[in-house]
Amino acid sequence: MRKIFCFLSLSVLVSKFILAQSVGVESINKYVKQNTGHIINEFTSFLSIPNIAADTPGLQKNTAFIMSMMSKRGIQNIQLLNTTVQSAPPAVYGEVMVPGAKQTLIFYAHYDGQPVNPAQWAKELDPFQPGLFTGAIDKGGTNISFPADGMYNNDWRIYARAASDDKAGVDVILNAYDAIKISGSALSCNLKFFFEGEEEAGSIHLNEILEKYKALLESDLWIICDGPVHQSGKKQIVFGVRGDTHLDLTVYASKRPLHSGHYGNWAPNPAMMLAKLLASMKDENGRVMVKGFYDDVTPLTATEKNALAEVPSVDEQMKKELGISVTEMKGLSLTEAINQPSLNINGMQSGNVGKLASNQIPTYATAVIDLRLVLGNYWRRQQQKVIDHIKAQGYFVTDHEPTDEERKEYAKIIKVIPANDGYNAQRTAMDLPIIKKVIDAVKTTTRDQVVLQPTMGGSLPLFLFEKYLGAKTVTVPIANYDNNQHAENENIRLGNLFEGIETMASLMLIK
Amino acid sequence: MRKIFCFLSLSVLVSKFILAQSVGVESINKYVKQNTGHIINEFTSFLSIPNIAADTPGLQKNTAFIMSMMSKRGIQNIQLLNTTVQSAPPAVYGEVMVPGAKQTLIFYAHYDGQPVNPAQWAKELDPFQPGLFTGAIDKGGTNISFPADGMYNNDWRIYARAASDDKAGVDVILNAYDAIKISGSALSCNLKFFFEGEEEAGSIHLNEILEKYKALLESDLWIICDGPVHQSGKKQIVFGVRGDTHLDLTVYASKRPLHSGHYGNWAPNPAMMLAKLLASMKDENGRVMVKGFYDDVTPLTATEKNALAEVPSVDEQMKKELGISVTEMKGLSLTEAINQPSLNINGMQSGNVGKLASNQIPTYATAVIDLRLVLGNYWRRQQQKVIDHIKAQGYFVTDHEPTDEERKEYAKIIKVIPANDGYNAQRTAMDLPIIKKVIDAVKTTTRDQVVLQPTMGGSLPLFLFEKYLGAKTVTVPIANYDNNQHAENENIRLGNLFEGIETMASLMLIK
Structure with missing residues (x-):
């Protein structure tokens, strides 16, 4: 350790000489x-x-x-x-x-x-x-x-x-x-x-x-x-x-948990519905499929683009450290990826897993997603784009647990609670x-x-x-x-x- | 209540007369x-x-x-x-x-x-x-x-x-x-x-x-x-x-939970990966997309088909009771649906939801699915069809938490634990x-x-x-x-x- 110390001190001295x-x-x-x-x-x-x-x-x-x-x-x-x-x-x-x-x-x-x-x-x-x-x-x-x-x-x-x-x-x-x-x-x-x-x-x-x-x-x-x-x-x-905001999503199916044998194939499964909905939000290259998601992004200036090109790549170092071999947005470096707005699942849950799992069709499935924003995005507008995407998938969007009347009227029901705050x-x-x-x-x-x-x-x-x-x-x-x-x-x-x-x-x- | 009782007794008497x-x-x-x-x-x-x-x-x-x-x-x-x-x-x-x-x-x-x-x-x-x-x-x-x-x-x-x-x-x-x-x-x-x-x-x-x-x-x-x-x-x-068996699925991403701001768009999100995988298993009409899923089903006999046609429909009654307006397998009655093999999500989980949600990219996402079988299916073969489907989606399938070497080699890693038992x-x-x-x-x-x-x-x-x-x-x-x-x-x-x-x-x- 002493040896390293000497080396570092020498390095600091050389550095300081240059900066004199x-x-x-x-x-x-x-x-x-x-x-x-x-x-x-x-x-x-x-x-x-x-x-x-x-x-x-x-x-x-x-x-x-x-x-x-x-x-x-x-x-x-x-x-x-x-x-x-x-x-x-x-x-x-x-x-x-x-x-x-x-x-x-x-x-x-x-x-x-x-x-x-x-x-x-x-x-x-x-x-x-x-x-x-x-x-x-x-x-x-x-x-x-x-x-x-x-x-x-x-x-x-x-x-x-x-x-x-x-x-x-x-x-x-x-x-x-x-x-x-x-x-x-x-x-x-x-x-x-x-x-x-x-x-x-x-x-x-x-x-x-x-x-x-x-x-x-x-x-x-x-x-x-x-x-x-x-x-x-x-x-x-x-x-x-980047800016930041959230949405809480809850997809509803049967009012009571059902036996997966007696009703499996017939009763809608909210976990599958939510999986399909979330899957519809990104393509295989990690690009967000929500309409207009990238439309209002203020382009980087020439100076900013030049700066980005100069940022040293840490992609391989970070991949190794994190134990991953591919990235989500294919073809983009970490530096490029964080200069794009993002949509990320913080958590999702339906029914039970592991030892608590049972042969049921759950009653609901829920997820929290966070949206990171770049210049040009406005957090409420970005939330609305996601909500419009959900509607475009055929969902009736509500802010409460569905009533019997709503359950009767709509095939696909989701409660969406957009966060009341956000950063641009x-x-x-x-x-x-x-x-x-x-x-x-x-x-x-x-x-x-x-x-x-x-x-x-x-x-x-x-x-x-x-x-x-x-x-x-x-x-x-x-x-x-x-x-x-x-x-x-x-x-x-x-x-x-x-x-x-x-x-x-x-x-x-x-x- | 007494009135109803009398009516029922009368009904029983009439019924018994006919059955004399x-x-x-x-x-x-x-x-x-x-x-x-x-x-x-x-x-x-x-x-x-x-x-x-x-x-x-x-x-x-x-x-x-x-x-x-x-x-x-x-x-x-x-x-x-x-x-x-x-x-x-x-x-x-x-x-x-x-x-x-x-x-x-x-x-x-x-x-x-x-x-x-x-x-x-x-x-x-x-x-x-x-x-x-x-x-x-x-x-x-x-x-x-x-x-x-x-x-x-x-x-x-x-x-x-x-x-x-x-x-x-x-x-x-x-x-x-x-x-x-x-x-x-x-x-x-x-x-x-x-x-x-x-x-x-x-x-x-x-x-x-x-x-x-x-x-x-x-x-x-x-x-x-x-x-x-x-x-x-x-x-x-x-x-x-119907027969029955299960599979436990766990998709792996980064080894440690990541800040969704610093890494969102770049680091793979296991909840999104699992959502896409589960979504790939069924089409919009509720039909299982796993290759060969229906291939070995023994067809119903003419007698059985006739019997099915005679089963009174309870679909509208059950939809009302359960608060749903559409069924999963479009166009099939409850009776028809349970005469097909099924794939159902019992539970899924990744990260946290509700008050525990945080701005993270989770490290893994897990789901339990159960398979119901009909005559002609064999439970181990039905599990294998699902595993083959997962492989066809580009996954490396393992039975343990991935090693560093596996993480380096494979883009998409999933642990699949098929149940060791099942009913035909x-x-x-x-x-x-x-x-x-x-x-x-x-x-x-x-x-x-x-x-x-x-x-x-x-x-x-x-x-x-x-x-x-x-x-x-x-x-x-x-x-x-x-x-x-x-x-x-x-x-x-x-x-x-x-x-x-x-x-x-x-x-x-x-x-």
């Missing part, structure tokens, strides 16, 4: 090296405070901790941004106003985490007692003590809830500012900090916060620090997110002047390629920033891609944390 | 009328003894009760037919040998019942404390006391586990013999009685019993008293059963001389049509009688069709019980 022309970033690197022990100590204290949605006192301790981190760094106008809803976790705000600055950048991360089921975590782990490991546990990493000398290896990992998603974001942003301040680098932009506390619970009060604090939150660009770097390990900048997709143009500065800044921190992703596959409520503030957003993630985000054994690779500080600092130093 | 030419049956009717109180008392005592498979002492009490019923009636050679397996419930045997008889009839019913979940039963019911109701509970029947005067209404019902399936069978067979004996009617056939104790548990030791007691069980015809009369309320004779169908020719006598006998008990069904939809191991004894079988059911067989709130309509005694007696009196 970038004034400021070099000094950030020096700061990080000299303060590794302090940075990790503060981070593990932060990770030790439980931060799940149900734990209001825990969330309050987190906001107090963040405010003290800000205060220590001399950040000004520190405050909690509350809504009228008492129980809604506040956002933590702070700012650094620079005399004569013509631009304002606002850095976003969130301090709340996904729920935990400690029983699902590796036996040596406690979600809120950070543990240090020599590597990924599932690849043989072993538990070690936090070193007294502050010497950490880039490949070591800290395991804890929110280690990557997204206390790492809060941590690298505040340490980037600390490094800039201590190293005496000059700022050209005003900096604002916005740490949300309700992201994992669906950001349900974010719109209220944005509306109420519109003036305070004025900026030229929101920089979202959340999510993982590219699966190739390269840094990436993401210019948009959001995408920021890659050739805006401020975006070019972001790309250039991140490039100064690495001699490797910076992956430019027009869209990430997942969804974030970035359209809210556009809607309520008229603001631009860009996402600059820093976590390792194999961080077990949202699941058990969440972790951050230390190299990603350290490099993340440099990345954020490079953005704060935009001129 | 049938010597014997008239006196059976008289016996039943005079002994209603005694018959019901004995029956409710019988129903009070728990008879589920797990309850060995309960089953022993049942065999003792049946042996005492036989003994009281002067039945000879009463004994338990055991296998080498200690825990297997024995069959109860008895016989009445008639000097000079040239034929032997053996009457079959079973004394064991389906498991019960008392919580699912109506609140005023206990599965093993028989309750008397003025009609079907779900049609407004109310609980009344058993009348001291022994005056029962035909439309009243007794609720208890096994009230219809199949202690009613044991009861009507033994009371029919009692009536014959007391009324002094002369027997022409030897009578044998065989009451199984393991039918609801799959008759897994029946083959051993049949082999071991082959000589004792010699007969010209087995008369199976189990199941319901026709849905029209008419008496029926059933000449065969069985059908007795309707124009055998002894079968003609059966039909004639039942006809003497009613002025209404007797429905002749070449096959019932469900499955019974009747092929075992053919295989181990070379015996012929015919099924003469007596229970009301809406008896909730196998489910909560099982019941018998008293008119069916009383008429069942007459039906069985008419058969015993065959010359």
Whole structure:
């Protein structure tokens, strides 16, 4: 392990030598090296405070901790941004106003985490007692003590809830500012900090916060620090997110379960009906057969197409890791596939399987499908296309369990409950002047390629920033891609944390 | 209620007048009328003894009760037919040998019942404390006391586990013999009685019993008293059963659940794959698309076709009752549909639905399908046709969870576990001389049509009688069709019980 450490240190040195022309970033690197022990100590204290949605006192301790981190760094106008809803976790705000600055950048991360089921975590782990490991546990990493000398290896990992998603974001942003301040680098932009506390619970009060604090939150660009770097390990900048919405489908057949012998062939089987309906939604090449599904998609620009062509392929790597040999949309790479709207079955169920299975014809069959949206789609319209497709298959669509009269009148009956909420997709143009500065800044921190992703596959409520503030957003993630985000054994690779500080600092130093 | 009772009594009288030419049956009717109180008392005592498979002492009490019923009636050679397996419930045997008889009839019913979940039963019911109701509970029947005067209404019902399936069978067979004996009617056939104790548990030791007691069980015809009369309320004779077997299917995709945003469109969705596979198995008219599925079906004979044409249609009645407006196999009546082999989904499952649904691409999807067979099908061959169909859809079929090597090699992977057991169908020719006598006998008990069904939809191991004894079988059911067989709130309509005694007696009196 020591050998690897030496090699990596050498690699970092070479890298830094090449980047010497970038004034400021070099000094950030020096700061990080000299303060590794302090940075990790503060981070593990932060990770030790439980931060799940149900734990209001825990969330309050987190906001107090963040405010003290800000205060220590001399950040000004520190405050909690509350809504009228008492129980809604506040956002933590702070700012650094620079005399004569013509631009304002606002850095976003969130301090709340996904729920935990400690029983699902590796036996040596406690979600809120950070543990240090020599590597990924599932690849043989072993538990070690936090070193007294502050010497950490880039490949070591800290395991804890929110280690990557997204206390790492809060941590690298505040340490980037600390490094800039201590190293005496000059700022050209005003900096604002916005740490949300309700992201994992669906950001349900974010719109209220944005509306109420519109003036305070004025900026030229929101920089979202959340999510993982590219699966190739390269840094990436993401210019948009897919939108998301859902539909719950329930197909009805006989009112009571029937003996499959006495009625099999004669009574309709709802599982077969649902299977046929779902099967009708996609062709053998994974293309969605719902009429007009792709019609309102805003085409990628030439710049975005060029960027896509430059994204390194991770298809073979991911296929191997996931144990699959073919993909759903034939002929499309992962990068291309996530730039298309999708229709995906989250779950389906009818009757019983396994030991509970019995010789019956079930009474109903149900499925949940989620729709991912790209720019140009509108979530309610996308839902409606699916509903129209279902009608075109001969279904009577209702929002309730069918009445006897409806059962008598219609051959095929389905209850469709479209989700009452959804995100539209959001995408920021890659050739805006401020975006070019972001790309250039991140490039100064690495001699490797910076992956430019027009869209990430997942969804974030970035359209809210556009809607309520008229603001631009860009996402600059820093976590390792194999961080077990949202699941058990969440972790951050230390190299990603350290490099993340440099990345954020490079953005704060935009001129 | 009294008014209805008078009307029914009148109807019965008219009916009996018409049937007066049938010597014997008239006196059976008289016996039943005079002994209603005694018959019901004995029956409710019988129903009070728990008879589920797990309850060995309960089953022993049942065999003792049946042996005492036989003994009281002067039945000879009463004994338990055991296998080498200690825990297997024995069959109860008895016989009445008639000097000079040239034929032997053996009457079959079973004394064991389906498991019960008392919580699912109506609140005023206990599965093993028989309750008397003025009609079907779900049609407004109310609980009344058993009348001291022994005056029962035909439309009243007794609720208890096994009230219809199949202690009613044991009861009507033994009371029919009692009536014959007391009324002094002369027997022409030897009578044998065989009451199984393991039918609801799959008759897994029946083959051993049949082999071991082959000589004792010699007969010209087995008369199976189990199941319901026709849905029209008419008496029926059933000449065969469908066979039955199962397959468990599990389609595999990614090794770990994936975020539907980051991988939706790219990673295969096992629920969609299973939906497409299941959908490929049937066309829009409900016809099974598995190659050769109907090829080995033995065609119905002219006699059977004529019989089918005479079966009263209950399609509209059943559609209304079940709340469906179309049937699965378009253009086929219920009677026609159950004379075809079937493929039915018992259950399917993937990911989660309802409140547990999450934005994931599940790792696998599973379904259980059951195959009903008709004469000419062989259960292993029928399973193989389905497996061949799955292969023809491009699947690699395995019997285990796929290895990494298999995942790498094959695009579509499915685990198929065909059931290790199955029943073949069985059908007795309707124009055998002894079968003609059966039909004639039942006809003497009613002025209404007797429905002749070449096959019932469900499955019974009747092929075992053919295989181990070379015996012929015919099924003469007596229970009301809406008896909730196998489910909560099982019941018998008293008119069916009383008429069942007459039906069985008419058969015993065959010359």
